[in-house]
Amino acid sequence: MLDYAKGEGELENWLISETAFSAAGLGKCEAIxxxxxxxxxxxxxxxxxxxxxxxxxxxxxxxxxxxxxxxxxxxxxxxxxxxxxxxxxxxxxxxxxxxxxxxxxxxxxxxxxxxxxxxxxxxxxxxxxxxxxxxxxxxxxxxxxxxxxxxxxxxxxxxxxxxxxxxxxxxxxxxxxxxxxxxxxxxxxxxxxxxxxxxxxxxxxxxxxxxxxxxxxxxxxxxxxxxxxxxxxxxxxxxxxxxxxxxxxxxxxxxxxxxxxxxxxxxxxxxxxxxxxxxxxxxxxxxxxxxxxxxxxxxxxxxxYSFNVESEKGIDELAIRFAIYHLTIMAPAHDERMGIGAKALSGEGYKGHAFWDTEIFILPFFIFSNPKVAKSLLIYRFLGLEGAHKKAAAQGYKGAMYPWEMAWPKDGETTPEWGDIDIVTGKQSKIWSGLIEHHISADIAFAVYQYEQATGDQEFMDAYGYEMIFDTAAFWTSRLEWNSQKERYEINDVIGPDEYKEHVDNNAFTNYMAHANLKMAIYYCRELKEINPEVFKKLSKKMDLESLIPEWREKAANVYLPEPREEDFIIPQDDAYLGLKQIDLSKYKNQAKVRAIYRDYNSEQINKLQVTKQADVLVLLYLLEQLSIDGVRKFPKEVKQANFDFYEPRTLHDSSLSTATHAILASDLGYQELAYSLFQKSIEIDLGEQMDTSDDGVHAAAIGGLWKTAVFGFAGIRMKQGRLTIHPRLPANWRSMEFNIQWQGHKLHLAIRKDHFIVTVEGMGKVAFESFGQMFECENSIQVPLGANLHR
Incomplete structure (x- = not known):
């Protein structure tokens, strides 16, 4: 039996305790x-x-x-x-x-x-x-x-x-x-x-x-x-x-x-x-x-990191400390040739391979808290370009097509071919993600952009970052398919983040992120040409940038980006999703164990149902608003709200990656009770009462998601238009939270209360930030009132 309230005094909310031996619960305790x-x-x-x-x-x-x-x-x-x-x-x-x-x-x-x-x-x-x-x-x-x-x-x-x-x-x-x-x-x-x-x-x-x-x-x-x-x-x-x-x-x-x-x-x-x-x-x-x-x-x-939370539930603070603890022990800060596996180093699950989990769910913690480690993890992806080129060439594409599962940098794709049982045929299920889940290349490009914007690390961009963005953009130029009838470029036969939908055409997440990747390449090419013509010349010679630039422009201008429907603002997850059969999902929404739907349907059948495994369109909306590059589409609040209200009831959260994104967006939209409820679900993934959830290892992305929900959701930290934004919305039972972040070379301490927050800049220099539509500049310390701002 697990107990999280054993700590007293200086050890309050620091101890994870097992109070009775259970041979049946060994796996979970071994992992967490x-x-x-x-x-x-x-x-x-x-x-x-x-x-x-x-x-x-x-x-x-x-x-x-x-x-x-x-x-x-x-x-x-x-x-x-x-x-x-x-x-x-x-x-x-x-x-x-x-x-x-x-x-x-x-x-x-x-x-x-x-x-x-x-x-x-x-x-x-x-x-x-x-x-x-x-x-x-x-x-x-x-x-x-x-x-x-x-x-x-x-x-x-x-x-x-x-x-x-x-x-x-x-x-x-x-x-x-x-x-x-x-x-x-x-x-x-x-x-x-x-x-x-x-x-x-x-x-x-x-x-x-x-x-x-x-x-x-x-x-x-x-x-x-x-x-x-x-x-x-x-x-x-x-x-x-x-x-x-x-x-x-x-x-x-x-x-x-x-x-x-x-x-x-x-x-x-x-x-x-x-x-x-x-x-x-x-x-x-x-x-x-x-x-x-x-x-x-x-x-x-x-x-x-100096993270503290005053909550009516002590497990909230303990869970964030649990997240920081595991993020520390999973990160190979000593060696940029190594990444973070989906189960970290806590079990054999996923064979130690790195997924998009790192860039979208784990890396943000390091970008905003320990940029040195973030840089090391991105260099690991740079070293993986060799394997990415190998994979692209094997599938007939150009540029860098990153492996869905990556191990040693030069190994290339390491996704197994076969997986769990198909409950209809009794055979092994084919694993398609290594073949057709392509969005990871754009996800890595996004991570480079997020790191550069948050740190201003020009040395990294010159040595690694520009090449990664240009190389992934080169992949997308060869991946896009021309539809002569509709006169547009499309991306067909893919899997998006929602892995319950295989072999779909024009997955919105994939199309928009590929488009953003192309726009990043155009933007950074122009920037590099101006600020460092020598590096531009070197990369141009290596990659023939002069011929790639017009191709990027032409394809970015003509790629199909699914628009919100006029009648309800819903962005179609893919070409077929909105026409799929709807069923009563309450049984699976209230499931005791994830993936209960697989007891009733196989992958092919789930593909034909209007049900989502994890955040797809919603994670797209969350990422796009952080990009401040010309031509990258951003959507108003009513689109975000309409899509949240539509997709949340259809999402089973059968992936541990999912609840964090939904919690952050729920907080943005003012659904504070739901946001906090989803945060609690994220805690339960590894720290819940169910004793078989972590047998194969901890859920590294969900652990990163705990920190993201607290900092990006409840504290409202975000990178928008190249600026730092702070829009706190504390849960009802939180009295305060405090933590450190790094922003463009400055260390900031944030102390958030119910009616105000204080930003303190350590060291020399000024930091500008936006809060609820107002701009502030802080040299030492500044107090910003809350209250009416929360309802804007």
């Missing part, structure tokens, strides 16, 4: 309580093993294809958590004996996972257990574990096996060759894995320190090895009230690490350097290493 630092992600499985568990440990960027008929994925690395514990010869498990005072907690503030309980063995021996662990934010390669066991009922023999187990798989697929195993000085364990296709070396190391009543025990454990496994066997006699303390430090290094990417990499040198590092960590010890980690979290995360 996971630890990481962007370099690695450790699923929070328990030390003792259970049948229902899933032990996952990933290093970002170590993609491998286990078999020729499978796509590349992040391999599940060797497990260093597991401890086989025996009490007087009986195997320890919470499924036997009696457990009292059980509590497992993730402290978001310190990023430490702890677990404690009193356990009575089947033989009647009573012991107190305390487990702690962290994945260091200060030392990228370090994991720390600490166990304290106290005997409460007389003498007991306590034995445990602990080591490195490389017998792990990805749902049965083994990614590694058998590697070298070694134990140094009866204490330091080292195991090397090498991926069988990509040839990445991974060196795992471990050291233990065991003490009784605070005094280190001087003995040599038994050493053991078997196939893909190396471990130590310890046995200690405890008297009543004796406390056994086990510290375990683990490090992991790979040949793909940035420092090994340049120069003469040698496995033996990496092994030796890693061993020396581990010896230094062993001298430092768990507590000091944890303290350095805690300070790093305070300075690099909580002080930087």
């Amino acid at each position: 309580l996971c630890l990481g630092n962007g370099y690695m992600g450790l699923r929070s499985s328990t030390e003792e093993s259970y049948f229902q568990e899933k032990r996952n440990f990933f290093i970002n960027g170590t993609f491998n294809r286990s078999q020729k008929n499978e796509v590349t994925e992040l391999p599940n690395l060797a497990d260093s958590i597991q401890m086989d514990i025996r009490v007087d010869g009986e195997r320890f498990s919470l499924e036997v004996g009696e457990t009292n005072d059980y509590l497992r907690q993730l402290n978001l503030k310190t990023a430490e996972l702890s677990r404690s309980f009193i356990w009575t063995s089947p033989k009647g021996k009573i012991l107190s257990f305390k487990f702690r662990r962290f994945v260091s934010l200060e030392h990228l390669h370090l994991l720390g574990f600490k166990v304290e066991v106290k005997s409460l009922s007389g003498k007991v023999q306590f034995a445990f096996d602990s080591g490195i187990n490389a017998q792990m798989t990805n749902s049965g697929s083994q990614h590694f060759l058998e590697g070298e195993r070694r134990i140094f000085d009866h204490r330091f364990l080292q195991l090397t894995q090498t991926t069988n296709e990509s040839g990445i070396d991974i060196v795992h190391q471990m050291v233990h320190q065991v003490s009784r009543n605070g005094k280190e025990i001087d003995f040599e454990p038994e050493m053991d090895m078997e196939r893909r496994k190396v471990w130590l066997n310890y046995s200690v006699d405890l008297q009543e009230q004796d406390v056994l303390t086990i510290e375990k430090l683990v490090t992991v290094h790979t040949s793909r690490d940035k420092e090994n990417a340049v120069g003469g990499y040698e496995l033996t040198k990496m092994q030796q350097a890693a061993l020396e590092e581990l010896k230094r960590f062993a001298l430092t010890g768990y507590e000091k290493l944890f303290e350095m980690h805690r300070q790093a979290w305070q300075e690099k995360v909580w002080d930087l």
Whole structure:
């Protein structure tokens, strides 16, 4: 059972607690309580093993294809958590004996996972257990574990096996060759894995320190090895009230690490350097290493973002902190060659691949809060141009056609061909998104634009941004199809964001975003020619811009953009949507589990129903209003409202990406109660009572969406016409919210109350912003009244 109200005093709304052990709920807790630092992600499985568990440990960027008929994925690395514990010869498990005072907690503030309980063995021996662990934010390669066991009922023999187990798989697929195993000085364990296709070396190391009543025990454990496994066997006699303390430090290094990417990499040198590092960590010890980690979290995360909410429901503040925590541990801030997977580093779902989720739902947090990380994530997409060119050429197109699922930058498209069962035919369902969901190229161009507007980073544009926008625009010129009968360019046979509609023609989102991409290219070409003719000349030589520019203009002028209907302002989602059969959707709108509609219909049947999986036209309206480029269409409030009122009842939110967009637009339209209700639904995706929602990993886009709803929805932060706008509309039960954002090189602190908000600029310089139709300029601090403004 999960409890979010255990924190008191300084820890109020900082703790996620599991108050009773449940073998059936292992998956969710393993995911939402996971630890990481962007370099690695450790699923929070328990030390003792259970049948229902899933032990996952990933290093970002170590993609491998286990078999020729499978796509590349992040391999599940060797497990260093597991401890086989025996009490007087009986195997320890919470499924036997009696457990009292059980509590497992993730402290978001310190990023430490702890677990404690009193356990009575089947033989009647009573012991107190305390487990702690962290994945260091200060030392990228370090994991720390600490166990304290106290005997409460007389003498007991306590034995445990602990080591490195490389017998792990990805749902049965083994990614590694058998590697070298070694134990140094009866204490330091080292195991090397090498991926069988990509040839990445991974060196795992471990050291233990065991003490009784605070005094280190001087003995040599038994050493053991078997196939893909190396471990130590310890046995200690405890008297009543004796406390056994086990510290375990683990490090992991790979040949793909940035420092090994340049120069003469040698496995033996990496092994030796890693061993020396581990010896230094062993001298430092768990507590000091944890303290350095805690300070790093305070300075690099909580002080930087400074997010606080005063709400009648404490979970609102906790959920946003949960989002910031996970956004931090999923982002590979250390290496621009790596992206963010749809399940982050918390589970095997979606194989570690990056989707449009990153640009539209996750990247905004970093653009407005930590632009350095945002830049790194965009450079990852720049490095992916090689794979995007490969995909475009394979399908007969020009330019950069970004993969729907992207892994290592040069890999190209990595979407699997087959998916879930078709409930009508009993066969596997064909996955079409990798072939015909094309809007991602325009989504990435939009992200470049949003980053440039919010940061003014000209260096990024010169080195990366311009080329990405020009290359994606070149793709759209070859993708557009001329309809001679209607004398217009169309985009046929696609999937839009609403993946319940496959093989549609003129999906409004895709057409408008492709048009915006072309307009961006025209705008930035003109800008670049004026401000940096040398870069323009260089890119023109590489891409033949002089011949592309007239083609962009001609096609942008003639691409079909579905207009709002005169009678009701509804923008058709695609050519067929408004004519599809309507059914009563109340059963699915009120569903306990997502995708319940698939129990009654297969994909082909759903394609013929007027039902939407996730925000499509609505996310388009949200994105378009942020573009201030000539010729990019924006729609008045009545169009936004008409389309919200039409599409919201038809949207099942069967994608975790959906509720955030609907919540933001509901807030914009003054539907505050609905906006807050959708925010609550977003919280429940990972933090709700249902215990099987996150078995495959957390929902990274939904986590980004929590922050977006709070900042873009309730605080009303937006980028419009190249300006910062602030239109706060706090939920009824929120008294205040405070947070930091970055805008064009300035750090701003916003403090929003019911009747006013205060903007404070840190450092030198002035910042202009618009609020409810009025322009303001802030040099130090300014207070802006609310009230009547909310109803404009």
